[in-house]
Amino acid sequence: MEKIIDFCKHAFLKIKSKNISEFEIYGSSSAHNEIEIFEEDIENLSFADTKGIGFRVFRDQRMGYAYTSNLSDFAIDSCIEKAIENSKVTNREEYNYLPLQTEFMHGGTAFNRDILYAPEFTDFSIEDKIKISKELELAAKKRDERIKGISNLIYEDTVSETVILNSLGLEDSYKASAAFLYISVISREGEDVSTGDYFGYERTPQKLDTEDIAETAVKRSISLLGAKKVKSQVADLMLNPMVSIQFLGIIASVIMADSVQKGKSLLAGRIGEKIFSQNFNIIDDGIMPDGLASRPFDGEGVPKGRTAVFEEGVLRTYLYNTYTARKDKRLSTGNASRSSYKGPPDIGISNFYIEPSDVPENKIMEKIDKGFYVMDIIGLHSGTNPVSGQISVGAKGIWIENGRLTYPVKEVTIATDILSFCKNLTEIGSNLKFMPAGGYIGSPSMHVRDIAISGS
């Protein structure tokens, strides 16, 4: 099979021949495996080699985009034509042009690309992948007799190659690997049913720890058996990392320069202000060695780096691509994001985390007289409005009394708004955990004071 770089170079010559002087070609190819296991048997096994190219064309400071998964000559020609047609309809913008080297905030430090791809990845055969997936199912089932079923067990991996070329002479690429293993278990006791899930995410499947995944998923399920509603009240919350990560994801959505510039973020005009009541540091680090979202360059070829978004609770910067950076007379932070070749660059986080403290979770919990240890939330997407700041989501977990976990709770909601959340976040733990969530987000447990809980 031809390599994606060759397709991109071929397309480069084609687009040149059409008298387009400013353009970018973004291509990716990947080999993908997916396995689902049910009752010790393969439920689904799928594999694919896939590739595609996206063209971004600039004409007279107007931008047009088109992509194709069909890389025949004819399809590439039609695709380029379509990108040109699209560039005739979009608005003319003085900031619409390709990134220049003088606009990069990062890139001074060399990034070791070897860390993105684990060479041992190819040593792990499809049989090995099926084997660890089956092992995970068994490990979960035998851990507790109350585990009565597995609603989902998925193994997924990808080896991908990403290529970017542009008319300013940029030509770069990287190869990355990742393996993901997920289980959702069902436990039953009498009439009670409870579900719990967990995952592993690594550069290579050999590093996936099936025992740890099974243990945590089972614990998350059985510890909530017999859960009931509590009365509506205002109480402290202790957010488990699986939950605090999702709240940090909400904060990530209001620091994108694009939202800020369009009046869609409640943090607009607040650079230099103390948003958190405590001295938290929140970082977007695109080159963290063990960060699964680390990349040498972003979705438009700008070098990635480490950006401190909040320092000691103070908002220091938004996250930029070159277009939004020009508008604010800033440098690009290397946050142009692209989930695939199917669209032009947007803005997104990379490895985004809150720096942990050195206080263990249980020491923080000891200080809570009456509160709710939240282990899972549901309805994050439909229940949060990043523009107005409203947050209202379903939650389950365990009630805290006098610093100790007591009985399980479910079918309640927790509600607040983004700025109150930041103000009421009083302490964070030492147990930093990362999870893929529209980036690779990391957070330890969080203690948030005085949040409305709605129940009976």
Place this chain on the structure above:
Amino acid sequence: MLDQKLTKKILNILLSSGGDFSEVFIQKRNLNNMRLDDGKIENSTSGFELGCGLRLINKDSTFYAYVDSIDNESLLNAAKILSSAVDSSSKNKVLDLTENKSPYDAKVEKYPSGMTQENKKILLDAANEKARNFSKYIIQVSANLSDADDTVFIANSNGLLINDSSVKVFLAVSIIAKKGNEVRTGYKSLAKTMGYEIFDLKNPEAVSLEASKIAIKMLDAVNAPAGSFPVVIGPAFGGVIFHEACGHGLEADAIIKDSSVFKDKLNKKIASSILTAVDDSTMPYHWGSYGFDSEGHPSQKNILIEKGILKNYIFDYKSACKMNMKQTGNGRRQSYRDLPVPRMSNTYIECGSDENDAIMSSVKNGIYAKEFAGGQVDTATGDFVFGISEGYLIKNGAIAEPIKGATLIGNGPDILNRIEAIGKDLDFAPGFCGKAGQSITNEVGQPTILVDKITVGGTEV
């Protein structure tokens, strides 16, 4: 899209090491998306997708491979690789292929290919202008217009062969309004399985106006209450409650995995006896409609619940075989890159016999939930949520102050029994539904209904 001889050859290669079923799914899709934001056309993107998914089922195991191509060599090669994953004593022959026709009849008048980008810009500009002129409090307008022209070819070892095509157009308008420090949003969409004649039914200005009105009304919103209340759920998008509280739990893959509260409940009473609910993929032009599902089974109307009694689940081919039931035409997939799974199409609650006035006046102290931001469910426990994007307090039988966004949380089987009244104003709303990593088009629908008690996730304790 593929000649019969080659198709049969591929289907045979797939079964060459044994197996029960083989399938070829070819898809060609042209997509366009134009986005207006901040008063300008910010993006215009087009996509060309072409590829093939090959499926092989051996007992309970499915093997799948896809390629971004339909050239003979790639297809034959992928079929060989896939068949080598199986070593089965179950030997099956491919039956002669006969082309099926669907009774679904919906003609497209204005194909996306005949619509210039410039004409689409005019539609978006109109939506923008309408909102900006509606109120000085509207500070931002975003609008997306997208279309998809989709052609599929499906053939399987049972002798099925179909050629199908569909056109979809989608418009969504998001509004931001600001007064003092209060910022509120409004959202409305228009989406149908039809061409650009969609805007002869309703123009972009009308969609924009509805979204604008929501944002402006919500500027005066008070904090939502916390606690359990009677809730009147408005028509159309209110149907998301049934979609989450029950629909997902009726999808047969959840039943097979014992991860649904509705397992073993066929022909049993699971809901209030005034409730009849349907999944119907045959309704012409609706957003969740199709001629054939993604396995080539013709679309059909399925009664799920009749007067409170569970009548049927939602099946794809594999789950129907496994449970020894009939396919319901609900095997759907996002694209050739995905496996089909049981999914809803257009799911709705049928009209009841109650008058809206009577429903509203029966509530002393409660919530009127009019528009929604979507929802989510855990089918194994039945616990579900859905978010209100436009809601009001009900005081002494009358609609009172608007409330800020809040999530409603409940348990499926419990809520189904708490439906106390069903109105006559059935309406539908389009949306997208995510499951198994695949996003597909769905429609929900219902008349106004009353649920006697749901937990409302507000902040006023």
